[in-house]
Amino acid sequence: MSGNWIEVCAADEIDEEDVIRFDHGGRTFAVYRSPDDEYFATDGLCTHEHIHLVDGLVMDDIIECPKHNGRFNYKTGQAKGAPVCVNLKTYPVKVEAGSVFIALG
Amino acid sequence: MGSIVIVGAGECGARAAFALREMGYDGKITLIGAEPHLPYERPPLSKDGLSGQLPPKYVADAERYRVAGIEVLTDTPVSAIDRTDKSVTLTDGTSIAYDRLLLATGARARTIAGTDDASRRIRTLRTHADAEEIRRELAPGRKLAIIGGGFIGLELAATARRLGAAVILIEGLTRILSRGVPEDIAAVVAARHRAEGVDLRCSAKIERIDADENCARVVLADGETVDADLVVIGIGAIPNTELAAAAGLAIDNGIAVDATLQTSDSDIYAAGDCCSFPLCHYGDRRVRLEAWRNAQDQGTLVAGNLLGAGEAIASVPWFWSDQYDLTLQIAGLAEGASTTVRRDLSDSAFILFHLDDTGRLLSASGIGPGNAVARDIRLAEMLIAAGKRPDPQALILPETKLKALLAA
Ligand SMILES: Cc1cc2nc3c(=O)[nH]c(=O)nc-3n(C[C@H](O)[C@H](O)[C@H](O)COP(=O)(O)OP(=O)(O)OC[C@H]3O[C@@H](n4cnc5c(N)ncnc54)[C@H](O)[C@@H]3O)c2cc1C
Ligand code: FES
Numbered sequence: 001m002s003g004n005w006i007e008v009c010a011a012d013e014i015d016e017e018d019v020i021r022f023d024h025g026g027r028t029f030a031v032y033r034s035p036d037d038e039y040f041a042t043d044g045l046c047t048h049e050h051i052h053l054v055d056g057l058v059m060d061d062i063i064e065c066p067k068h069n070g071r072f073n074y075k076t077g078q079a080k081g082a083p084v085c086v087n088l089k090t091y092p093v094k095v096e097a098g099s100v101f102i103a104l105g
Numbered sequence: 106m107g108s109i110v111i112v113g114a115g116e117c118g119a120r121a122a123f124a125l126r127e128m129g130y131d132g133k134i135t136l137i138g139a140e141p142h143l144p145y146e147r148p149p150l151s152k153d154g155l156s157g158q159l160p161p162k163y164v165a166d167a168e169r170y171r172v173a174g175i176e177v178l179t180d181t182p183v184s185a186i187d188r189t190d191k192s193v194t195l196t197d198g199t200s201i202a203y204d205r206l207l208l209a210t211g212a213r214a215r216t217i218a219g220t221d222d223a224s225r226r227i228r229t230l231r232t233h234a235d236a237e238e239i240r241r242e243l244a245p246g247r248k249l250a251i252i253g254g255g256f257i258g259l260e261l262a263a264t265a266r267r268l269g270a271a272v273i274l275i276e277g278l279t280r281i282l283s284r285g286v287p288e289d290i291a292a293v294v295a296a297r298h299r300a301e302g303v304d305l306r307c308s309a310k311i312e313r314i315d316a317d318e319n320c321a322r323v324v325l326a327d328g329e330t331v332d333a334d335l336v337v338i339g340i341g342a343i344p345n346t347e348l349a350a351a352a353g354l355a356i357d358n359g360i361a362v363d364a365t366l367q368t369s370d371s372d373i374y375a376a377g378d379c380c381s382f383p384l385c386h387y388g389d390r391r392v393r394l395e396a397w398r399n400a401q402d403q404g405t406l407v408a409g410n411l412l413g414a415g416e417a418i419a420s421v422p423w424f425w426s427d428q429y430d431l432t433l434q435i436a437g438l439a440e441g442a443s444t445t446v447r448r449d450l451s452d453s454a455f456i457l458f459h460l461d462d463t464g465r466l467l468s469a470s471g472i473g474p475g476n477a478v479a480r481d482i483r484l485a486e487m488l489i490a491a492g493k494r495p496d497p498q499a500l501i502l503p504e505t506k507l508k509a510l511l512a513a
Contacts, residue, residue, distance in 0.1 A: 052476075
């Protein structure tokens, strides 16, 4: 599962309760910092119309898509109801020496 | 157990059907629609859906209805409601009994009297079938005339330009988007359409529209004529209230419902584009919305109320439109605002906040490329719902985090 760890950014480059975009190997991801200071990562594009989630709103453990407000739990990837019905893929994240890493399988 | 019948298999009816199951209802659900398709999303019909991506974008595939145990009858108009017998009648005479009935009959495109034409060169855009026919005419060398500078006409204009058709858009009022969109934002939209080559005419009155197999001709009041391969009329929508009216339900610019979406018959509810309801946060003013998220929100809420929850609708109206790479989003209603302030997010993205004379935030409307305004509009919606009176000067500064104002 852990595959290879890829460095995303410095841990303080993501605000609390916020999200950034991370592109790697032709794929795009969304990396989150929760209100209680944990880090998470999901696929970057909404499963409804493939809009990037980086412009969305993070509230508690929910990322809301900027396009039509589809909601996902970014910790589990679970789609929280219409218009989104397909879950987001999630990726393991770790913070080491002040940097955020994600594991791409 | 029991039986819930939903008339109208659109966004709202489909959402309600699934929500009933999510809430644990295990009785019979029959979702009845007049169109030949399973419920699909209308917004793409004037946007990307028109330039590609056929068949329609379904709300859910057949398998999901099957798994949820929702019986969907397509191509099946309901012709009458018998409130004494508590049943609906289909056009073939079959009747289906209900314990509770939901009317989610939506709206249809308004048209101009005298333009029913056999040549099919004068059309409206509401259904997938409409979109398919319109799409055939959109190609380089073809000319499209759009009547009405509302959202659907403007989105269609943008899509038609992308497909290479020539476009003239004729608006009767002095500017486009006069209903519900601030002038500054409408001006950005108008400038963009002109830059993309749309021949945009405001204050142009239409005398009549003629059509034959080869061509359509719009005759303007000043005598000018505009020839086109296709004319699309986009002058708003009319709620489908006939069924409810014939059954004696109260109608008031839509099927009249209370805050729980109950009609004047306590076993019958109505939701989505077809109903008018008292709008929370705005003095319970009676409104009818034609908006995709409203159809979803009301569909979800009404499901609970069909099961006896008795919950009042409290969402803030929210709407978006996509034209070219621009997205416009509006939360709330600006009517009654006394102060407007502008927040510039970049050279090409800004938000207008409208406040009333007590300082309460009523509405926010923004425009910009991609999703530039989305997060702030969403937060503005939450500020409105919370009845906040944010400092206008703070709203102006892009560095002010609206999330912080929400907590304040
Ligand atoms: C081209 C287009 C673009 C749009 N773009 C946007 C957008 O960008 N943003 C936005 O917020 N909103 C947009 N909308 C509005 C949005 O699509 C509507 O608000 C939404 O579809 C309303 O859903 P509804 O289920 O209430 O009604 P509808 O979608 O109208 O569905 C009602 C259904 O009921 C059926 N019906 C009616 N009477 C009967 C009967 N007697 N028996 C059986 N069936 C019946 C109709 O055939 C229809 O299929 C757009 C609409 C259109 C047409
Ligand atoms: S694209 Fe994300 S909800 Fe539609």
